[in-house]
Amino acid sequence: MTKISQIRLIRFNADRYSNSASTSAAAVLLTAAISSHAAEYPKPIQEAVAHGVKVLKTFPAASSLTGWVLTQGADTSVVYTTPDGKTLIVGELIDENGQPLTKQYASKYVPAPDYAASYQLLERVDVIAEGSLIKPKSILYVFFDANCPYCHFTWQALQRYEDVGLQVKWVPVAVLGESSLPKAVSLMSAKDKKTAFRAMQEGFVPGKPTPAPDHVATAPTISEAIKRNGALMEKFGINGTPGIVWKDRSGKIQIKGGMPRLSELPLMTGLPEQKIDALELQKFR
Numbered sequence: 588m589t590k591i592s593q594i595r596l597i598r599f600n601a602d603r604y605s606n607s608a609s610t611s612a613a614a615v616l617l618t619a620a621i622s623s624h625a626a627e628y629p630k631p632i633q634e635a636v637a638h639g640v641k642v643l644k645t646f647p648a649a650s651s652l653t654g655w656v657l658t659q660g661a662d663t664s665v666v667y668t669t670p671d672g673k674t675l676i677v678g679e680l681i682d683e684n685g686q687p688l689t690k691q692y693a694s695k696y697v698p699a700p701d702y703a704a705s706y707q708l709l710e711r712v713d714v715i716a717e718g719s720l721i722k723p724k725s726i727l728y729v730f731f732d733a734n735c736p737y738c739h740f741t742w743q744a745l746q747r748y749e750d751v752g753l754q755v756k757w758v759p760v761a762v763l764g765e766s767s768l769p770k771a772v773s774l775m776s777a778k779d780k781k782t783a784f785r786a787m788q789e790g791f792v793p794g795k796p797t798p799a800p801d802h803v804a805t806a807p808t809i810s811e812a813i814k815r816n817g818a819l820m821e822k823f824g825i826n827g828t829p830g831i832v833w834k835d836r837s838g839k840i841q842i843k844g845g846m847p848r849l850s851e852l853p854l855m856t857g858l859p860e861q862k863i864d865a866l867e868l869q870k871f872r
Contacts, residue, residue, distance in 0.1 A: 629653075629672030646696050649680060649688055656696050665693050702832075702840045705822045709832060712816060713775065714756040715784045718749030725857045726754045730820045730830035733770035734763040736793035737846040738829045743788075744849060744868055747861035757784060760817040762828060766799035771813045773800040831855070846871060 628636065632655060636642065640659045648654035652667040667676040680688040709728055727745070731738035745755055759775060761768035770787075777783035790797075820830050823842050831843040836857055843855065849872050853860045 629668045629675075631668060631673075631675035632657075635675075644696050646692065648692065649682060652676065652680075654692055654696070663697055665689050665697065700824070702823060702842070705819060706832070706834075706840050708819055708822075709758070712758055712819070713812060714758050715774070715780050716754060716756050717781065717784070718745075718754040719752050720754060723754035724752030726756060726833060727856065728756045728758055728832045730758045730760050730816065730825060730828055730832075732760055732763045732767050732828040733774065733787065734767050734796055735828040736791075739788055739791045739793065740868060740871065741829045741831075741846055743865055744847070744852065744863060744871070745856075747863060748852060748856050748858055751858055751861065753856050753858060758816050758820075759813050760820055760828065761813055762817060764796075766796065768810060768813060769799040770797075772806050772809050775809050775813065776806050848872065 628642065632642065635657060640657050643656040643658050643663070645656075646654045648667055651670045653670075655666050655668065657664050657666060664677070667680065668674065669676070678689070680692075682688055714728070729738070729741060729745075731741075742757075745753065749755060759771040761771050774780060774783050774787065823830065823832055825832075825842065825844045827844060829846060831847065833841055833855060835841050841855070843851070847855060849863055849868065850860075852858075
């Protein structure tokens, strides 16, 4: 039998750039204490609270269900209880017209996270900057892993945009296997990081990983900085690479998890669409 403590809370973000179901959702932080009315909650919710889950909001849901926005750490979930309060429902609700309701409820009741503080931290991170370095027309921050093929494809796709005014600030993380960290440390230890990064990308062959140099033990400061980058990536609700963060023309922070479609790049960069002919990128149109 599944216990309340075993329920995995799902991250939602009501204000993301992409509405794709594959887009990772952002964390919603809750600082309020557990409600003094916890004892009045239905038994399944009381049990969840007893295991460290906090109630952020309740709302009336379809078919006389009660919706609950629950949070634990960096994760937030929308769940439901039946009218008698005895049963907890976890997952997507589908109405009679086949419309998913949980995402609608999340958009309405889960407050959009404030990424301002995280963005300020991001601006102070040691990065590898490519593209237009003097008066760029737009800037993207891209969290990448040295072993990530989709990071490589993203790098390829952005080259033409760099030619017309885009600056890309590559932020190394280590999330894809044991060799990720030593590769990242080697890259960030290089005398010319930009040249080392370009050489790595130009020599990248998907499915054929290169051996990892042993630089971790000799560069503990850089190693710890890369680990902090991973924690910062998670603060943006990104749980895989590539993860892209930028400010749109209005100054609003936007987030994209995963390899963007080529058709998304003009909106993300604020630049005219560029012709991309690479055969390996055509599947991302």
